[in-house]
Amino acid sequence: MDYFNYRDGELFAEELAVTALAKEYGTPCYIYSRATLERHWHAFNDAFGEQKHLVCYAVKANSNLAILNLFARLGSGFDIVSRGELDRVLTAGGDAKKIVFSGVGKTSAEIRYALEVGIRCFNVESEAELERIQELAAAMGKIAPISLRINPDVDAQTHPYISTGLKENKFGISIERAEAVYRHAADLPNISVQGIDCHIGSQLLTLSPFMDALDRLLALAERLEQQGIQIHHLDLGGGLGVRYNNEKPPEPADYMRQLFTDERLKRYEILVEPGRTIAANAGILVTKVEYLKRSDYKNFAVVDAAMNDLIRPALYSAWQEIIPAQPRTAGELETFDIVGPVCETSDFLGKDRDLNIQAGDFLVVRSAGAYGFAMSSNYNSRPRACELMVDKAQVYVVRARENLEDLWRGEAPLPA
Numbered sequence: 139m140d141y142f143n144y145r146d147g148e149l150f151a152e153e154l155a156v157t158a159l160a161k162e163y164g165t166p167c168y169i170y171s172r173a174t175l176e177r178h179w180h181a182f183n184d185a186f187g188e189q190k191h192l193v194c195y196a197v198k199a200n201s202n203l204a205i206l207n208l209f210a211r212l213g214s215g216f217d218i219v220s221r222g223e224l225d226r227v228l229t230a231g232g233d234a235k236k237i238v239f240s241g242v243g244k245t246s247a248e249i250r251y252a253l254e255v256g257i258r259c260f261n262v263e264s265e266a267e268l269e270r271i272q273e274l275a276a277a278m279g280k281i282a283p284i285s286l287r288i289n290p291d292v293d294a295q296t297h298p299y300i301s302t303g304l305k306e307n308k309f310g311i312s313i314e315r316a317e318a319v320y321r322h323a324a325d326l327p328n329i330s331v332q333g334i335d336c337h338i339g340s341q342l343l344t345l346s347p348f349m350d351a352l353d354r355l356l357a358l359a360e361r362l363e364q365q366g367i368q369i370h371h372l373d374l375g376g377g378l379g380v381r382y383n384n385e386k387p388p389e390p391a392d393y394m395r396q397l398f399t400d401e402r403l404k405r406y407e408i409l410v411e412p413g414r415t416i417a418a419n420a421g422i423l424v425t426k427v428e429y430l431k432r433s434d435y436k437n438f439a440v441v442d443a444a445m446n447d448l449i450r451p452a453l454y455s456a457w458q459e460i461i462p463a464q465p466r467t468a469g470e471l472e473t474f475d476i477v478g479p480v481c482e483t484s485d486f487l488g489k490d491r492d493l494n495i496q497a498g499d500f501l502v503v504r505s506a507g508a509y510g511f512a513m514s515s516n517y518n519s520r521p522r523a524c525e526l527m528v529d530k531a532q533v534y535v536v537r538a539r540e541n542l543e544d545l546w547r548g549e550a551p552l553p554a
């Protein structure tokens with residue numbers, strides 16, 4: 139459930155009309171709802187009940203400081219994948235001791251910094267990375283807390299670009315190698331084995347792949363414990379899907395209930411790394427219709443947002459709902475492709491959408507809070523959109539629209 143609803147013939151973000159916000163702050167613009175973000179975070183956190191756990195919000199989904207700060211205030215943990223994300227979390231008031239660090243390519247500088255600030259755990263993705271962490275920790279006189287990210291070889295049944303738990307994917311350490319690598323890790327003097335980690339993919343709509351992965355993780359944990367290697371936490375990653383169209387994803391509470399049908403789970407602290415489930419439906423992208431372009435073959439609505447603002451349709455053929463901010467009461471529905479001004483055929487936000495619109499109308503792309511702004515770029519020298527956060531009847535600019543100078547900051551012509 140979110141707080142973007144029609145009322146009195148127009149769309150509201152909490153208590154503010156979207157059209158009025160678009161007029162005041164310009165388009166394209168992202169609008170987030172504080173109440174929705176907090177509700178979704180709580181949906182995960184509260185589903186654990188008394189169970190020891192930590193929700194580590196996946197920063198990559200939406201890393202705006204205001205959003206990170208809201209979660210920090212709730213006591214959230216964070217899943218990061220770069221120095222940039224680590225600094226964002228700390229700047230936003232997040233607790234280093236609640237940060238887990240994922241990613242296959244951690245640099246030495248990133249590892250050193252994470253050791254310095256004292257993060258909760260490295261999710262180690264390869265044997266070479268384990269050796270590197272050992273060396274760096276030894277040089278700094280520190281003990282590095284780690285879990286190994288296990289690639290359990292389960293099919294997440296999602297888009298191939300966001301499937302990560304198959305053996306052909308670059309992520310994690312194969313389940314076959316896992317025991318040997320854990321034994322080695324346990325012998326390393328500057329490594330402290332904390333847990334087992336796993337993330338099998340994103341936008342999962344059924345629970346069975348999670349259960350398959352969990353089963354393999356629990357069996358591994360038992361085998362390790364028999365060998366005297368104590369496992370304190372299981373990190374189950376993110377990946378729970380959301381509703382973009384007619385999907386019926388399990389709710390976080392259903393997910394937890396299903397997970398905990400396996401009693402063995404209760405022995406461990408459980409970490410989860412949700413990104414999309416928390417942020418996607420807490421944000422919209424508002425865009426203005428610049429032109430309607432009709433032909434015998436196709437109708438286009440050319441809007442002022444483009445693939446540089448929201449790349450999911452172009453990159454994953456993702457479908458996101460597109461609705462008018464102020465539905466017209468007169469006129470007819472027509473079928474449009476909603477396209478941006480970027481010079482690429484893949485620059486579309488939606489295809490074959492039935493809409494009753496005119497130039498100048500505002501359209502809203504729903505479910506844009508996750509992997510929306512975070513994946514935006516300056517392609518075609520387009521300044522990035524502004525980001526607004528609505529909190530009941532208040533609105534805050536949480537990222538100003540980029541200006542033209544921002545486009546070439548750091549660039550320099552050669553001397554004359």
Ligand code: LLP
Nearest residue numbers: 196240337340341376377411412413414509
């Ligand atoms: N943990 C790790 C290690 C991850 O790699 C990811 C996402 C997450 C957690 C969060 O997963 P979520 O709960 O959001 O599914 N850009 C794509 C999604 C890429 C996901 C990458 N990893 C999209 O727009 O669909």
